[in-house]
Every structure is written in C-alpha cells, then in structure tokens.
Amino acid sequence: MANVVAASGRMRHGDAGDGGTERGMELRVLRYFLAAAEEGSVTGGAELLRISQPTMSRQLQQLERELGVTLFERGQRSITLTPEGMLLRDRARALVELADKTISDVSNRSAGELDGEIAICCGELRGVDWIAERMAVFRARHPRVRFALFSATADVMQERLEQGLSDVAVMGGAIDAERFGFLNLPQADRWGVMMRDDDPLSGLDGITPDDLGGREVLMQYRPQVRGMLDNWFGGVRDEITVSGTYNLPLNAAIAVRHGLGVALCIDVGQVGEGLRFVPLTPHLDVPSVVVWKRNRTLNPSAAAFVEFLRSGGSI
Structure with missing residues (x-):
C-alpha cells in the first residue's frame, strides 16, 4: 500500500x-x-x-x-x-x-498456520485478567500469533473497533448489540472508593453515600458513568465536591496519593503502596464484556481468537 x-x-x-x-x-x-x-x-x-x-x-x-x-x-x-x-x-x-494493520492482515491471510497480529484494546478492568489468561493459551497453541494491547476508555475503544484499528475490546457497561458482537465475562467490575491509608474511611468494609458527604471526590469523566454514580449518591450528591475528573484509574491513584481527594473507581486489584480500595455499599457492579465489530471481516488469527473465546476459551 x-x-x-x-x-x-x-x-x-x-x-x-x-x-x-x-x-x-x-x-x-x-x-x-x-x-x-x-x-x-x-x-x-x-x-x-x-x-x-x-x-x-x-x-x-x-x-x-x-x-x-x-x-x-x-x-x-x-x-x-x-x-x-x-x-x-x-x-x-x-x-x-x-494502513499498517491492513498490510499485516492481508499479508498474513493463508490456509496454513495462524500468523500475524491480533489488536486488543482494554480498559483497566478485572476482565483483562480473564482475557490475558486466554491470550497466553491461544499463543501457546499458535506461536506465530502476537498480540498488540492498547489501553483506552470505552469511547476510544468503540471508535477503534469502528475504524478497524482494533479487533477485540474488553470494556464495561452496556453494548449496542446491533453494531457489536459481545461475550459477557463471568466477573463483574465492582465500584468503590480509592483512598489513602491514612484516610478516616480506610478502616471501613464498605462506603455508603453518607460516608462521602462533605468530601472532595475524583469522578470518572464520562457522562454515562457520572449519571450512574449520581443515582447511587441519591440526595447526598449535592453534599460532595468534585475536585477533579479522570479517565483511567491509575491516573486517579496518582492524584489520590497527592491529596486531591478520594476517587470513585472500579476495583482494579492492587492500587499501589499507601492506598486502599473499599467497595461501595449498597454494591454497584458493572458487567465486563469482550466486544468485536459485527459484519467486519477479521484476519484469520483474530477470527480464530474470537471463536476460541466464544467456545469458552478453555485453559
């Protein structure tokens, strides 16, 4: 080309x-x-x-x-x-x-051994653990295949799928089933509060809306997510101060560590030294999904990987 x-x-x-x-x-x-x-x-x-x-x-x-x-x-x-x-x-x-992806996809289309690159974009979600296990198994079976990982927000991931820049995405929330094929993952992502170890709330087992009254809070910048969190807060929403917004939890962790406030975020596992994650109560869980674009011809390796996932991705 x-x-x-x-x-x-x-x-x-x-x-x-x-x-x-x-x-x-x-x-x-x-x-x-x-x-x-x-x-x-x-x-x-x-x-x-x-x-x-x-x-x-x-x-x-x-x-x-x-x-x-x-x-x-x-x-x-x-x-x-x-x-x-x-x-x-x-x-x-x-x-x-x-252009590079198109050249790679076309040049690696053959009836022989699977070859080439599978482009996967991911949010910072628990579902990444699930797909990473299956990536390792798939590559062990097809060692000529390689994976290209790209971290992004849900909006960017959908754009990349639409543009053909990524073959598969791991994201949370609702999916347009007419535009995208998807597979529900077994583990939902739980929302909670990321805070410093010395925060007065760090000893709690769960955070209620009342616990955050009067606090400075970092919020996810996507309007859809903000609406979901506003519903969880209920009448306490007007009592919190939004000190900033973020797009990926690891960015929020840096801001929390430096005292910008606590962050409402999903549980990404290890949050880093000096920080603690406490889940919301009542619980607020969002399902994770693996997504691909409907009616798009994937390269053979990506198509085989999607079928591998849909069949259960046995490990």
Whole structure:
C-alpha cells in the first residue's frame, strides 16, 4: 500500500479531467511528518527514521505546499505544531496505524498456520485478567500469533473497533448489540472508593453515600458513568465536591496519593503502596464484556481468537 487510501487510493484535490490537479499524500511522507512532530524537531525526526535532515525538510515543505497550510512553527532548534498540524497529526496516526494493520492482515491471510497480529484494546478492568489468561493459551497453541494491547476508555475503544484499528475490546457497561458482537465475562467490575491509608474511611468494609458527604471526590469523566454514580449518591450528591475528573484509574491513584481527594473507581486489584480500595455499599457492579465489530471481516488469527473465546476459551 504505497499511498494513503481515500476513495480511490489517493487523496485528491480537483479532477485531472477538468483541469484540476491531483495531489497525493504518501504513507512515507506521513511517517516523516509524525516523526518530526513527535520528536519536536526535523533533525530529531530524521535521526529517528535514519534519513538525512535535508530530505525530511524537503518532503515536509512539499507536504505543506500540497495542503496549502503551515504545519509547523519553526524555531531555532525545535518545531511546534500549528492547529492544522495538530489536526493532521491525529488523522495521520490513525491512517498510518490502519494502513499498517491492513498490510499485516492481508499479508498474513493463508490456509496454513495462524500468523500475524491480533489488536486488543482494554480498559483497566478485572476482565483483562480473564482475557490475558486466554491470550497466553491461544499463543501457546499458535506461536506465530502476537498480540498488540492498547489501553483506552470505552469511547476510544468503540471508535477503534469502528475504524478497524482494533479487533477485540474488553470494556464495561452496556453494548449496542446491533453494531457489536459481545461475550459477557463471568466477573463483574465492582465500584468503590480509592483512598489513602491514612484516610478516616480506610478502616471501613464498605462506603455508603453518607460516608462521602462533605468530601472532595475524583469522578470518572464520562457522562454515562457520572449519571450512574449520581443515582447511587441519591440526595447526598449535592453534599460532595468534585475536585477533579479522570479517565483511567491509575491516573486517579496518582492524584489520590497527592491529596486531591478520594476517587470513585472500579476495583482494579492492587492500587499501589499507601492506598486502599473499599467497595461501595449498597454494591454497584458493572458487567465486563469482550466486544468485536459485527459484519467486519477479521484476519484469520483474530477470527480464530474470537471463536476460541466464544467456545469458552478453555485453559
């Protein structure tokens, strides 16, 4: 796949048949752009990709001319992305990742031994233990298969499944059964409070809404989750102060350790030295599911892995 694919294999501007000009962004140039953006300098990007600095500079200048925008603000020793550059960076990452995955999936389709990569995105959930056990068994049976793990929130995971960037996801909560196939996992995720060991609530066996009245609390940023937690609080909701929001529990743990408040989160197992997790009471449990996109042709290894999971994933 030499070029970034649009409708016909190249990104087009105008129409060659009516006097317009055709412009194409090659994957190679997008890789140059991403390397420079991530390194913060053209020289650093060139060194990362082991090409000459003049070659990279020339290609990036040509890219800017083709797009008709400035992608970088150039300083003496570093570069900074413009708003247009930040937009291209985000799109280019997805394009390059999808192109690489497509090449891998197509090149590894064969009737022989399973080969290639299975892309799995996961939340920080107990269900990751379940699928990791089965990943190990599956790879022992098919040693040419490898797994690519990506940690993300539920919204990002669904986007990656829709875009074809991930084959399977492990997430919690309700699933749109018309868009996604899914498998309910045997272990639900339990919500509770993460706090420091020296917190007055750390000696309790369960945390009630009244226990959190007047406290500063870190909340999950997703509106759907916030609504669920607001229902659990009931009339006490107005008595707490939201000191911040988070997307993944390990980020919340750092904030709790530094005294930003207690965090409402799921039980992720070991929370780290100096912290304790206490479940909510009444209990608030959310089922975990393994999810894949319906009506999408998976590569043979990913398809076999999904069937392995659906059959029970015997270990």
